[in-house]
Amino acid sequence: MGYLSSIVKLNMRSNCIILMSAAMMLSYTTMNAQEQDRNDTLTKKEHSISRATIYSTVLPGLGQGYNKKYWKIPIIYAGFGVMTYFIVSNVKEFNKFKEAYIYTVNNETYPIDNDYVGKYTAAQLKDGMDTHRRYRDLSYIITALWYSLNILDANVDAHFFDYDISEDISLHWEPQIQQLNYPSYSGNYTTGVKLTFKF
Numbered sequence: 001m002g003y004l005s006s007i008v009k010l011n012m013r014s015n016c017i018i019l020m021s022a023a024m025m026l027s028y029t030t031m032n033a034q035e036q037d038r039n040d041t042l043t044k045k046e047h048s049i050s051r052a053t054i055y056s057t058v059l060p061g062l063g064q065g066y067n068k069k070y071w072k073i074p075i076i077y078a079g080f081g082v083m084t085y086f087i088v089s090n091v092k093e094f095n096k097f098k099e100a101y102i103y104t105v106n107n108e109t110y111p112i113d114n115d116y117v118g119k120y121t122a123a124q125l126k127d128g129m130d131t132h133r134r135y136r137d138l139s140y141i142i143t144a145l146w147y148s149l150n151i152l153d154a155n156v157d158a159h160f161f162d163y164d165i166s167e168d169i170s171l172h173w174e175p176q177i178q179q180l181n182y183p184s185y186s187g188n189y190t191t192g193v194k195l196t197f198k199f
Helices: 002-043 049-058 062-066 070-105 122-159
Strands: 170-179 189-198
Touching (some): 049 062, 049 122, 070 122
Antiparallel strands (some): 170 189
């Protein structure tokens, strides 16, 4: 009997050791998981709306890159390229008309390399100068609007960056005929549209 009781005591000791080891391992993994969750919470940065706006203000397209809307960057720079082309061409034409107008009005006789001298009258030159000044100014205004639109787009995209778009959102409509139970109404049915919004 002494031999059997020593085996039972040995088994109880080893079971206690195994149980304590398992409890320590379980508590370690639980603490490790809690620490990991805390670290994930600390390291997960919130998407900054002001940062996206400032980025697009400093360098157009940078806010779109911050918002991970990379496909918009070439569109922004294509718009700036087109507007730069219009500004440069209208400034050149304005200066050419202005030079020819001044030459014609002052009755200058020195040689000049301007195609518009002698081709147009002074009134036509002034009209061309005014037209290209107006186009130049309009090009500047549209460029400023394009720049502002770039900033606004980055701001709006930053607002919707973490927005959850679920597959369950739907709007369903169908025609409906409904029976009326009003005694003062002569007809028994009315028609309408039934809207079902699922979210």
